[in-house]
Amino acid sequence: MLIKKASDIRSSEITDRKLYFDRRAFLRTATGAVAAGAGILAGADKLAAAGVPAPHGRKLDSVKPSKLSVDVEREKPNTWDQITTYNNYYEFGTDKEAPSMLASRLKTEPWTVVVEGECNKKGTYTFDDILKGMTLEDRIYRHRCVEAWSMIIPWVGFSLSDFIKRCEPTSKAKFMEFYTLYDSSQMPGVRMPVLRWPYIEGLRMDEAMHPLTILAVGLYGEVMPKQDGAPIRIVVPWKYGFKSAKSIVRIRFVEKQPVNSWQDQAANEYGFYSNVNPTVDHPRWSQATERRIGEFLKRRTLMFNGYADQVQGMYAGLDLKKNY
């Protein structure tokens, strides 16, 4: 029979007296901490999930085709479901499917846009005012996200320049600012200080006047789904997606170059220009290739997202590495 030696306990293994008497309290605290940890993990984390496609909206009348659209024989538009369930719209949460599940709370009627700053026709424009006299066009554009995925999106809209002319900007107007709606009662995501709200984007005057730049009000011939920036947003197809501000409520003509929200958030990663450029990497990932949603093999990213012929003239002499 084996008899254990009595003094086999090293001093380091002996529990402090105070702790010994407090052991129950300690157990309770520590067990609570472990349970809390597990609870935090389970509650605040989540599984990847498919979103909810937008319901189909009202059909838009007399929409004309546009020569500025991509060749759909070569680049097939993404589906309604893809375009309405995979969205970066942080006002409704930072998960891609969150806007598709929460944007139904957005009230898009009535809608007004305030025009202010260096222009003669300042004021509050209703949604119908803005559309008055505009010819809607199908603009099927490449959409390249800064996160290195892309889609082909059949927007419906009109050239922003047509609206700008109506506002009569003065000679002091060198840039434009676009403000997204900021309303915590409709947008649960703004309670998170991920970005400084409201969301602001900006363009140089010549960029804003470029025929490719549009005010978009629809998708696939129907009114704009809420998760895609209803009722009115800008689309600037040669720039990373975040430049195309959604659900616009304020437009300002300004003299100084604006600080857009993502530049404000991380100036070393996101610049004012943010032109699609495969030769200038994001500090943390490559911009040389992209995954077209729905494809397995990645595509080479094209300079200015494939719109180089139309837009590169605006950037002649500009160092695109410095002005990312």
Add this chain to the structure above:
Amino acid sequence: MSSASFVKLVWKPLVFASGLGPLAWLVWAALTGHLSPNPLSDLTNETGTWTLRFLCITLAVTPLRRLTGWSWTIKFRRMLGLFAFFYGTLHFLTYAIFDRFAGLDFTDGFVTWGTARGFAMSVAEDIYKRPFITIGFTAFTLMVPLAVTSTAGMKRRLGGKKWQWLHRLIYVCAVLGVVHYWWLVKADVSRPQIYALVVGLLLAFRVYWSRVRAVAPARPPVRATVRS
């Protein structure tokens, strides 16, 4: 049935099946369209998250055992750790295939030496160039010796002390895993913060426990100590 064979024949298979649950769910969701329109990215992200979750669960075994006295929990630690390695391997493979392989040019066809070389170069270059990939790959690499020495035979060969020291590498893996996650998100670090908190708590428990045992006096004084 004895309690030992009950663990072996009932509980272990149950825990094993649960560990495969996330993979089964992912495969099912991918095949039936229950992932987002970018399923390749979801698969990469989810396998990464499950690696971190299993690392946390594995690291929770010892604190749980100490706090509750449930000594049987130790019987599941190896399996849980191996699941962390399993999901880590899947995570690395999904990244290598969906991100690196799918980004190759395939100038001279799919199944060629050029493809193999290009693939290897592309992975190596990315690991070298991108800090968050470097960190993630380091964490994964450090899990390999732990998986290799997880068997009872290897434990015996190394000796308990050495084995234990080696397996403390899991602390490094967990910390690097959280850093990897933190560095890859664009702006919303709320989830990486949660993992940092959980891993922090689990490691703090170990520091606390070892300090408590180290600073204990030689014997609790029963009577007044003898003055010298």
